Amino acid sequence: MTDPLVIFTPSGQRGRVAPGTTVLAAARQLGVDLDSVCGGRGICSKCQVAPAFGAFPKHGVTTTEAGLSPRNAVEDRYDRVRGLAPGRRLGCQTQILGPAVIDVPPGSQVHRQVIRKRAEARAITLDPATRLYYVEVAEPDMQDPSGDLQRLQRALAAQWGIASATADLDTVQRLQPALRAGGWRVTVAVHRDDAEARILHVWPGYHDARICGLAIDVGSTTIAGHLCDLATGEVLASVGLMNPQIRFGEDLMSRVSYAMMNPDGAAAMTAAVREALDTLAGQAAAEAGVDRGQILEAVIVGNPVMHHLVLGIDPVELGQAPFALATADALHLGAGEIGLRLHPGARLYVLPCIAGHVGADAAAVALSESPQLSDALTLVVDVGTNAEILLGNRTRVLACSSPTGPAFEGAQIASGQRAAPGAIERVEIDPVSKAPRFRVIGTEPWSDDPAFPADTPVTGICGSGIIEAIAEMRLAGLVDTSGLIGSAEATGSDRMVAQGRTHAYRLHGDILVTQGDVRAIQLAKSALYAGARLLMDTFGTDTVDRIVLAGAFGAHISPRHAMILGMIPDCDLARVSSAGNAAGTGARIALLNVAARREVEALVRSIHKVETAIEPRFQEHFVAANAIPHATAAFPHLPPLPDVTFNAGTEGCRRRR
């Protein structure tokens, strides 16, 4: 009689096993992804499976309940104590006696997929650096003395194949009581990263509490954290804080200047951001209902200045050529080394930086958006004070940073403000009446909706609002190709307000879009476009297949308006998407999948960095990109724009069409 055939679904892995083999052992023999923390002792139930019975023409087998051993005492006890769903069996207890089709439900897969919201985004395969292992440790023997730690290490090697696991003093201090309280059975959290295995914690007996990880994106303005369950990948809490360094300077360069001008400036900013990170961890833990001590690791990303300040490195070199990073490679630290109070042994992984202007946040964006895995030539733009730009596909990936300045964030704009309640964030202008309608952050209806509350406070324009306003002004013929705003006479609109020799557009009450606003946005968009264009030149292409807008701000930009302004190169608008906080997502990927850390390290090494500051073509592209649009032929995906030209400082206007 041949050995029975067993087929695992959904993977389809199949093979014959000796009768009496447990489902868990069969899964291991056949390389099937079936979880187990207790190592097959009927304790953890992580190996639950759902056998299927009947005729399976697709698989060419018919299975019956006789193909499996009946439910045994261990399963009965488990069902009594903790409950076993109908149809479920414990894989470590169930023996294969005949043909079997065994479904491995997602919750029993070690390397399950973590759901991401966007369909086009890469899947996250759960494979965290830190996992729980249940081990049985030999008791001490006076005749052959050895340390409790050494016997635990031998047990981990023998029972889990984890060789040379080290332990912090904190773990060694907890070890003896835990081993004795658990009757020489303990659960350990082992962190395995970069060829190193480290026992982070030890609990008596079988331990089933949550272990968590925290992915942090340290932005210049906001700090965002995702607290994740390391066993399921689930996001337990997402929290955000203002970066308290703002009191030292609004943008990156003003903070670098503060460090240059004040002897303890860098240290003060380091203390401020570290305190914020610690507060963030506390808030995330509270929101998720877990203890800080359950957080066993953290991942941090940030731009180079934030990266350095979090690490306690003076960022002064990042403010001047040649923009040398103190350290570029990924870092493996203890969380406590940056004052982050998690579990005392918690580890911290800091993503590598690409260059002095293209930091670990850009590396995280690269990991999240993975242009290196794409056939389509992908342009990824992370818009902030500096724009980090990636361009590439499977063949190679280029990166640069472009000095857009803070205009896109509402700074340097007459009525500009941060994206906060009261800020105009969306704008449409009727091309005939030149009347605007707009939407305000914090209020759902548009301004022309009867439901728009009359008393809605409208306090200014945020970054996405000014982009839409200027793009709509261009569409409505109120701004010409050169960026000049027309007069009331030239445009036929009484919304135009003369300001000396220039004009402004009255959006709402005192909120005007001024000639200076248009000039500021022109500078910013020219820089952004020139950076993208420089990468395209270096890549040897005039077109890109798709564009991803990343960053909190990128999430709110209307791709159509961005393209009307010429912020981004031409592209099928259907292939322009927003990635939201891609840097934060990259941090989460690195938290949940340890192989992704090696991947981003290799990717960063392979990325070709283009330095805009020393590249003459950047200046050429920058100057050439000033018009709106700067070259109609370059934007086949846009409709023709009104062909108006206003005269600077005069009220004359010519219509060409």
Next chain:
Amino acid sequence: MTDPLVIFTPSGQRGRVAPGTTVLAAARQLGVDLDSVCGGRGICSKCQVAPAFGAFPKHGVTTTEAGLSPRNAVEDRYDRVRGLAPGRRLGCQTQILGPAVIDVPPGSQVHRQVIRKRAEARAITLDPATRLYYVEVAEPDMQDPSGDLQRLQRALAAQWGIASATADLDTVQRLQPALRAGGWRVTVAVHRDDAEARILHVWPGYHDARICGLAIDVGSTTIAGHLCDLATGEVLASVGLMNPQIRFGEDLMSRVSYAMMNPDGAAAMTAAVREALDTLAGQAAAEAGVDRGQILEAVIVGNPVMHHLVLGIDPVELGQAPFALATADALHLGAGEIGLRLHPGARLYVLPCIAGHVGADAAAVALSESPQLSDALTLVVDVGTNAEILLGNRTRVLACSSPTGPAFEGAQIASGQRAAPGAIERVEIDPVSKAPRFRVIGTEPWSDDPAFPADTPVTGICGSGIIEAIAEMRLAGLVDTSGLIGSAEATGSDRMVAQGRTHAYRLHGDILVTQGDVRAIQLAKSALYAGARLLMDTFGTDTVDRIVLAGAFGAHISPRHAMILGMIPDCDLARVSSAGNAAGTGARIALLNVAARREVEALVRSIHKVETAIEPRFQEHFVAANAIPHATAAFPHLPPLPDVTFNAGTEGCRRRR
């Protein structure tokens, strides 16, 4: 013409090198041990050599000054600025042009020998884990961005063959200013231990200041530290402190009991000993005239209870069978992890423990005395509250711990006290008059010397004093084989004082040696002897070739008196030596020679542990060893002792001879 022959002394290494080869390059080609920190750039002068000229019949060459390039500008400048002794040349500047005999003075040898005081002790070859390296680092390049740390790492690999050196955050924080202040030339301290290389510090340019290491022996009573210059091996300061844990209990078991009885007892003892270690480091630095920050590494040894308490591990398991250590292996830690404030990146190496009763101090003794390298069968006894005993030779080494109790330290002795000024430490008794003479700690002359100050305070007897007193009483016929003290009538001495049914000997004033004292010493010496004897049984021998008495107390024991009491097995007295604080010496060896760490780790793994607590023969030997001496035949190296027998509780006495 053949290449010139060059001969290096004192090693005798010789070979032919291409004309124009520098002496440093020739030394490296021929495997000669010639130091260099600056890598041959004429900065450090560590490669100074002394060429010799003339006819060398032994070597078969005649050398002249023309065989070497003349002194060059680099040497002239060096001589001007820092001075070059007559006859000395810089090896990196001097080219070999003809036959040459080059002496490498001890100060120019990397692996120079560190002098030890005892002739029989093993030499320490200087090869510390932490050394200085001068490197030239590539400047940052905007076109090919990389971190300053990564360029330093590449320079270390290329210029010194040190691959994958890591750096703590502290070093990364200091790196950028140092590189720029030094014009991209820096000196780094690199710690290399156990396949790991770690950059501990970075100084601008060439740095010639001292780097130090601290070897610490944490005893139950005293903590001793040796601060060493890591470049020369020189002991810069030796300091000692009382172990402040004494307030929690005099001996080890009382401290373990304190930990058992008090919830925070272990933590309080950990805090106390860590504070003392930190004070010790401060005192050593002050005495040596260096800053704490110049101490880049430390080595700690101690018995298992001290080992655990220093590491913050509750020692409760060490107080009960099976005496399980929390961890037995050597530990590589940061000094800060135990609150030791040295250089912020300073490393800490903790020697391995042999067993639950035989700790890292015994491992250090084994390293210092190295029975595994000896042809002679060597018994090493480290006498303290517990005696740690090693027995072995090249074939194998055995170890045990014997519960001698605190009598040898003056506890449980009627007039006993610690070894401190006022304590009687040496005793002689005139065999005829039965009158004693003695020496007191703190006073040089003996008590019968006219120079002995009449007002010398004599406060009690310390451990070595009571051993000598009882051995002398035995020699003078005042104590019999069974340990009974004779009466005034039986001994004919009016120094004998009746105490109930027993007698005592008046040593000085109120200071008596009582029957209880003799019994306490008998118990202690029986335990010590039984441990040694058990190891001899296990080894399969009745005799040992040599005996080493280690420990601060061992340094003061008179071997002859110890053998008269039967503390140690019979041996040629000329081959019984004191090793002083061998544990401290072992710590110093591990500090100064990194290979010795691997050696002691291997030795500890290979040592066969014999557990006295569960070995029935230990009890048998213990009972049998009670007499003084317990078996005359077993001590052929001792003179016959008076054959007296006193009757317990009576005043009768018989003289057999």
